[in-house]
Amino acid sequence: xxxxxxxxxxxxxxxxxxxxxxxxxxxxxxxxxxxxxxxxxxxxxxxxxxxxxxxxxxxxxxxxxxxxxxxxxxxxxxxxxxxxxxxxxxxxxxxxxxxxxxxxxxxxxxxxxxxxxxxxxxxxxxxxxxxxxxxxxxxxxxxxxxxxxxxxxxxxxxxxxxxxxxxxxxxxxxxxxxxxxxxxxxxxxxxxxxxxxxxxxxxxxxxxxxxxxxxxxxxxxxxxxxxxxxxxxxxxxxxxxxxxxxxxxxxxxxxxxxxxxxxxxxxxxxxxxxxxxxxxxxxxxxxxxxxxxxxxxxxxxxxxxxxxxxxxxxxxxxxxxxxxxxxxxxxxxxxxxxxxxxxxxxxxxxxxxxxxxxxxxxxxxxxxxxxxxxxxxxxxxxxxxxxxxxxxxxxxxxxxxxxxxxxxxxxxxxxxxxxxxxxxxxxx
Amino acid sequence: xxxxxxxxxxxxxxxxxxxxxxxxxxxxxxxxxxxxxxxxxxxxxxxxxxxxxxxxxxxxxxxxxxxxxxxxxxxxxxxxxxxxxxxxxxxxxxxxxxxxxxxxxxxxxxxxxxxxxxxxxxxxxxxxxxxxxxxxxxxxxxxxxxxxxxxxxxxxxxxxxxxxxxxxxxxxxxxxxxxxxxxxxxxxxxxxxxxxxxxxxx
Amino acid sequence: xxxxxxxxxxxxxxxxxxxxxxxxxxxxxxxxxxxxxxxxxxxxxxxxxxxxxxxxxxxxxxxxxxxxxxxxxxxxxxxxxxxxxxxxxxxxxxxxxxxxxxxxxxxxxxxxxxxxxxxxxxxxxxxxxxxxxxxxxxxxxxxxxxxxxxxxxxxxxxxxxxxxxxxxxxxxxxxxxxxxxxxxxxxxxxxxxxxxxxxxxxxxxxxxxxxxxxxxxxxxxxxxxxxxxxxxxxxxxxxxxxxxxxxxxxxxxxxxxxxxxxxxxxxxxxxxxxxxxxxxxxxxxxxxxxxxxxxxxxxxxxxxxxxxxxxxxxxxxxxxxxx
Numbered sequence: 001x002x003x004x005x006x007x008x009x010x011x012x013x014x015x016x017x018x019x020x021x022x023x024x025x026x027x028x029x030x031x032x033x034x035x036x037x038x039x040x041x042x043x044x045x046x047x048x049x050x051x052x053x054x055x056x057x058x059x060x061x062x063x064x065x066x067x068x069x070x071x072x073x074x075x076x077x078x079x080x081x082x083x084x085x086x087x088x089x090x091x092x093x094x095x096x097x098x099x100x101x102x103x104x105x106x107x108x109x110x111x112x113x114x115x116x117x118x119x120x121x122x123x124x125x126x127x128x129x130x131x132x133x134x135x136x137x138x139x140x141x142x143x144x145x146x147x148x149x150x151x152x153x154x155x156x157x158x159x160x161x162x163x164x165x166x167x168x169x170x171x172x173x174x175x176x177x178x179x180x181x182x183x184x185x186x187x188x189x190x191x192x193x194x195x196x197x198x199x200x201x202x203x204x205x206x207x208x209x210x211x212x213x214x215x216x217x218x219x220x221x222x223x224x225x226x227x228x229x230x231x232x233x234x235x236x237x238x239x240x241x242x243x244x245x246x247x248x249x250x251x252x253x254x255x256x257x258x259x260x261x262x263x264x265x266x267x268x269x270x271x272x273x274x275x276x277x278x279x280x281x282x283x284x285x286x287x288x289x290x291x292x293x294x295x296x297x298x299x300x301x302x303x304x305x306x307x308x309x310x311x312x313x314x315x316x317x318x319x320x321x322x323x324x325x326x327x328x329x330x331x332x333x334x335x336x337x338x339x340x341x342x343x344x345x346x347x348x349x350x351x352x353x354x355x356x357x358x359x360x361x362x363x364x365x366x367x368x369x370x371x372x373x374x375x376x377x378x379x380x381x382x383x384x385x386x387x388x389x390x391x392x393x394x395x396x397x398x399x400x401x402x403x404x405x406x407x408x409x410x411x412x413x414x415x416x417x418x419x420x421x422x423x424x425x426x427x428x
Numbered sequence: 429x430x431x432x433x434x435x436x437x438x439x440x441x442x443x444x445x446x447x448x449x450x451x452x453x454x455x456x457x458x459x460x461x462x463x464x465x466x467x468x469x470x471x472x473x474x475x476x477x478x479x480x481x482x483x484x485x486x487x488x489x490x491x492x493x494x495x496x497x498x499x500x501x502x503x504x505x506x507x508x509x510x511x512x513x514x515x516x517x518x519x520x521x522x523x524x525x526x527x528x529x530x531x532x533x534x535x536x537x538x539x540x541x542x543x544x545x546x547x548x549x550x551x552x553x554x555x556x557x558x559x560x561x562x563x564x565x566x567x568x569x570x571x572x573x574x575x576x577x578x579x580x581x582x583x584x585x586x587x588x589x590x591x592x593x594x595x596x597x598x599x600x601x602x603x604x605x606x607x608x609x610x611x612x613x614x615x616x617x618x619x620x621x622x623x624x625x626x627x628x629x630x
Numbered sequence: 631x632x633x634x635x636x637x638x639x640x641x642x643x644x645x646x647x648x649x650x651x652x653x654x655x656x657x658x659x660x661x662x663x664x665x666x667x668x669x670x671x672x673x674x675x676x677x678x679x680x681x682x683x684x685x686x687x688x689x690x691x692x693x694x695x696x697x698x699x700x701x702x703x704x705x706x707x708x709x710x711x712x713x714x715x716x717x718x719x720x721x722x723x724x725x726x727x728x729x730x731x732x733x734x735x736x737x738x739x740x741x742x743x744x745x746x747x748x749x750x751x752x753x754x755x756x757x758x759x760x761x762x763x764x765x766x767x768x769x770x771x772x773x774x775x776x777x778x779x780x781x782x783x784x785x786x787x788x789x790x791x792x793x794x795x796x797x798x799x800x801x802x803x804x805x806x807x808x809x810x811x812x813x814x815x816x817x818x819x820x821x822x823x824x825x826x827x828x829x830x831x832x833x834x835x836x837x838x839x840x841x842x843x844x845x846x847x848x849x850x851x852x853x854x855x856x857x858x859x860x861x862x863x864x865x866x867x868x869x870x871x872x873x874x875x876x877x878x879x880x881x882x883x884x885x886x887x888x889x890x891x892x893x894x895x896x897x898x899x900x901x902x903x904x905x906x907x908x909x910x911x912x913x914x915x916x917x918x919x920x921x922x923x924x925x926x927x928x929x930x931x932x933x934x935x936x937x938x939x940x941x942x943x944x945x946x947x948x949x950x951x952x953x
Contacts, residue, residue, distance in 0.1 A: 198831035202646065204746040204768035204806050207830065274747030318725050320745030322766060514662070517674035517704075517934075533662060568671045 004028040005421060006041035010050025010382065014057055015355040016371035025055055027378040029421035035372050050382055053415055056354045057372050058090025058379030060361040061331065062180075063155070063234060063258060063306035066092075066123070068114065069107070070099025075311035075399045077114040077123055080331070083309075083398035084121035085425035087331040088414025090379035091122040091367055092309075096133070097156040103128035103139040105147035112148040120424045121417070122379070124150040124367060129168045129179065133157045138167055145175040150365050153180035155234060156281075158216055160186055165220065169229025178256065178364060180232040181220050183241070184282065188212035193322055195268040195283040203274065205321060208283055210238040217241040221248040224255055232364055233257040235308050237282040239289050242296035249301065256364040258306040259297045259356075261330055261337045262404070263290065264347075270404055276317045276324035277404040280310070294347045303360040305353075307334045311400030328403040332396050337405065339385065339412035378421035385412045447626075453599060454620035459580065462596035463492070466578060467499035469594050474545055477504040479573070481544045485562055486514040486532035489550035491611035492580055496549060509537030513548070518561035536569060546572040551609035553579040556590035581620055583607045638935050641753040641760040644769035645811040653811055657779050659931035660924065666703055667926055677706035677937055680737045685727070686712040686763070687743045692898055692922070693763050693773070697740050700929035706738075724748060725755060732756045738936065741765075746803075759936040767801045773897050774807030776928040778815065780921045781852055784893050789816030794846045796880060797856035797905050798827040798867070804897045805856060809835055822846035823856075823878060826867045843878050847888045854895040855880050858905045871904050881907045891915050898922070 007025040012035060014020075024039040025032070041047065066080040075083075077094070084092045094111055096102035102111060108125045115123025127144035129152045131137045141152055152172060159165040159181055168179045189212035194200050196207020217233060221244060224231035236242055236257050245257050262280060267287050270278040278284060296302040310327025317324050335357070343353050358381075362370025368377040391408045393401035417425040454462070474480055477500050484493030490512050497510050514532035548562050559577055566572060580596040585603070599622065601607060606623045610616075638652055645653060666674055682701050686694055694710070701708045724743070731739060738759040741749055746766030753760040764770040782788050793812055799805045799821045812819045813836050821832060822840035833839055840846040847853065858874060868874045885892060894906075894916045902908045911918060 196830050198834045201829040201831045201835065202806075204766055204803055206767070209830070274750055315723065315725070318723070320724055320743065320748040320751050320766075322745035322747075323724075517666075517676040519676075533665065564675065568669070568673070570670070 003044060003046060004033065004042055005046040005048065005378075005418070006039060007048045007050045007055055007380065007382065010053045010055035012055045012372065013351050013354045014372040015351045016057070016359045017373055019372070020351055025372060025380065027380065027418075027421050029378060031378050031421075032372050032374050032376045034374060048382070048416065052384075052386070054350070054383040054385050056381050056383065057358045057376070058369050058417070058419065059088045059335065059357045059381045060091045060367060060369060061089050061307050061309065061334070062093040062151075062232075062304055062361045062365050063260075064092040064094055064309040064331065065097065065311065065327070066094045066111070067098060067311055069110065073313050073399070077111060078118045078120075079397060079399045080309070080311070081115060081118045081120040081123055082425075083329075083331045083396060085417045085419070086397045086414070086427075087333070088335045088381045088383065088417055089121050089331060090381060090417060090419045091124060091369060092331070093124045093126050093150060093365060095153065095155045096126055096128040097154075101128050101133045102126070102149075103131055103133065103144075105140060105143040108144045108147040108149045120419070122419060124148070124365070126150060126155075126180065127152045129154045129159055130164060135159055135161055135164060138164065138171060141168075141171055141177075142175060145177055149177070150367060151178045151180050151232065153182070153232075153234070155180065155182045158182045158184040158186060162219060162223065166223050166227055169223055169227040169231065173227075173229055176366060178230040178232040178366075180234055181216070182234050183213050183216035183220060183236075184208070185212045185215045188215065192283070193279065194271050195285045197268050197286060199268045199271060203271070205271075208281070210240065210285065210289065213238050213282055214240040214244065218244050221245065221253055221255060224248070225251065225253045229254065231255045235260050235263065235282055235306070236293060236296065236302055237263045237285050237289060239292035242292045242301055246296065246299070246301040256303040256360070257296075257301065258304050258308075259293050259302040260306060260308050261334045262328060263293050264297065264305075265337060265341050266290070266404065271321075274321040275404060276319065276321055277328065277402055279321060279324055279326055280308070280328055281326035294342070297342070297356060298348050298352070303356065303364055305334065305338060305356045306361070307331055309398075310402075311398055312402045314401060317402045329396070329398050329400050330403065332398060333391055333403060333405050335383065336389065336391070336410035336413045337408070339383070340410040344411065378418065380418040381414055382416040382418070383412060384415040387411070387413055387415075389413055449624045451622045451624070452619055453622050454597060456618040459596070459618050459620065460495075462580065463495045464499050466580075466594050466596055467496055467503060470496070470547065470576070470578065471500065471504060473576070473593065477506045477508050479543075479545045480508045480547060481537055481541065482508055482510045482547050482549055483513050483541075483562070483566070484510065485548065485550040485558060486512060487614065488609050488611050489513075489548075491613050492551055492609075493549040496578070509539065511536045511541075513562050513565055515558055515561035515565055518565045520557060520561070534565065534569075541566060541570040541572045543571070543573045545574045545576070547576045547578050549578050551579065552581045552583055552607045553577070553592050553595075554583050554585050554607075556586045556588035559590050560588055580609055581607050638932075640757075640936070641749070641762075642771055642932055642936060643749045643753055643760065643762045645771045645774055645807050645814070646769065648811075648814070650814045653775070653778070653814055656775055656928065656931050656935065657782060659935060660775075660779055660927040663927040663930040663934070664924070666930070667923070672703050673705055674703065675705045676934060677701070677704040680706040680937055681735070682706045682708050682738045682740060682933070683731055683736050684708060684710045684763075685731070685739050685741045686710070687741070687748075688713065688764070690742050690764070692925075693742065696922070696925040697761075697763060697929050699926045700933055703926070704930055704933055706933070724751065728752050728756050732758065738933065761932060761936065764803050766803065767806070768803050769807045769810075770803040771807050771811075772925070772929050772932060773804045774811045775932070776921055776925040777804075777808055777854060777895055777897070778811055779924045779928055780895060780917050781893065783920065783924070784917055785851065788812065790818070791852060792818045792820070792850045793852040793854060794820040794822050794840065794850040795854045795856060796822045796843065796846060797858055797878065798862060799823055799832060799856070800827045800829045800867075801859065801862070802856050808854060809837055813837075820846060820849060824868055824874075827862065843880065844884060844887070847880075847884055847892065850892060851890070852893045852895060853880060854897070855906045856897065857899065858901060871901075875904050879903075879905060879907060880910050882909045882913060885910060885915070893917055895921060
């Protein structure tokens, strides 16, 4: 019998069960035991005083780049898992665009085993849709799922071949996993490095138009509807994209979708001055698009908040804008940014945030957790909603520092991250 | 202190803070008498006005050169050629003073300066650096037979081994004093003033 | 009264962030520099002892040569580094190149680079002055300044003049710098070209858009005809050079139909028979060679103004002048 743990007196927010109130949470390594008021814990239970704090099912980020194998100078599974734990995440999904890519069962197994060895946040591998992420031949999806893959995607590379996307959506159904796609029509966006807008015109940078994302979203939705497959659309950034997903959901299409903290908070104005820390794909877009993403998050069109955590070594971003890689890190800033600028500004309430960061991602990718129902995995995030802090990239657990939020003053962050009944991160 | 073009930026700026005193040392009559004498000396030194050419240094040197030209004409019945020099690009203190937005024109008389007797005309001779710059610029323009330096006021304080050939008036000055030459075209009157800035303001 | 110039700051990265009086200062300063190129000894010592590196990551003959003449006529010491035959092609990063140059104690860098923003990137990282000689599709400030000087020489003013930029606006750093600079000095600006080569939102910069070259010619006082890069055809922006010439080319027949004589500028190098016909380029209203002459004067003015130190130093030293 493992030692149990009791989290006393916190505001428990578990939207899956409709719980929002002051309760105790009793758990041990086998799972959640009970959520109730005034629980009598076993004498030897570890007690955590959560008064003034928020207790939620463990936060889950379904879109993370861990760079291992192949680019360990940017991030490793170990540093990424610790960064996730520090950000309050109890589970993350590792994208397959590594070197070599995660496109066979052996590499899936490697990532899974590395994650278990580290023993911090749970690391779920996501397999490639196509061999070598080349967009031509379907990868060994079944074997990858058996080895532990929870979804497939060619993220970073959109699946341009509609025939391949159709097959992925059909073939994956046997294994009950979603097909995640990075929606971008390369014929429209190929040379672009930022949103196509007045800002790109002023700066003389080549643009990626909204239409490049919209077209691909609509195509994927049509294919999901046609095949009945489970589609997960990554990092939605456009007004029309949100609307198209909303309509598809109303028609009963099996689709889930992501919003990133940066698309919720920033616009392409952040690129001004050629800031490579604001270079990401999809790019930051207009204020109208940002409002649409916020609205989509609020009404549930966008199911999950995902960071698209994309570490890059500092000297890779220390280049001319055209030459710098896309992407920013987000694991350690996401919760604070969302609490301060999305919940804090009244765009969504706290239970909705927990839904978008825990329950919905668990459901979308079929992961354990996302709820504090008895018997669920004992993954819990304890949040201090009042602590004021300033983002300082030098203090990151991640190996990389690339992000545009440095020196932002935030209110609220993870106090304690519990995975499988064990504290994997604690901040005093 | 006067700047190279005879203006007194420093004095005028500090006048706002601490009152400076202004003492006239030459009035229009005195300047005219000095110019007349300088013209005579020049003619005597050169044994006539032939081959003489005046080069006025921007900006007040140009006005004085015109006065000299008129005097020489009155005395000799001959209009000597007159050119202008802006020595801005030949200064040795660009980094210290900052660039000037408007560089005046350096304009040679039509015949050029080769084999001519060139007279550099300026308002005030102080450190000698303007004269040095003017000499360098003239050398880039050609090869004069002889160069004279002619100034209305020599206030001493030389930093280079340069001496004037013809001087209108020598004035003993302190470092906190500036010599201002006023000319009708720019200042509405013809005069020379010494402006004294109290030491604490300097 | 003598005044010091409004400082340009440390660098000249683009015209977008300059104030109108800073732009006017550069144009005014260029005037006396024109005359130096007419002298027997085409040289003044004002930048003696200054070291300037011409760092060209993209091939360029005219801009580099124009800068070199400007530098040499101001007596600066110059070193040329171009992308062929240097570590630039060996994968050294821009920041390493910059640091190496800095370690050799230089005073200014004139840089041409294929990426937008490269000039400000360099300027932010080294204490020497950086002059942007073209960065990607962003800005080419000295070209626009010489274009403006040529317009001012020819028509006596810039304010109120109608200038139309013709051709590939999308990829053109010359177009951007011209738009920013001309608008700041009060010109009316339009662009004309196939919609595939006009950037999104260009109207929001404050310029008019003409779909047809005939309409642009009817409206404008000045046409600045931009070079059509042959690669644009391969990339499908225009179907063929022949068609481009037929539809968008500036020909004497089209100019003859205009209600007034137009001043014709071209930043070069020209594709005769594509964007501009030879009889226009060589015709009486072409000021293309004046642009080349003014290019040297403008670059001398920019180098001179940037070399002049910081305004604070100027303030402090004003009293130390001499006679």
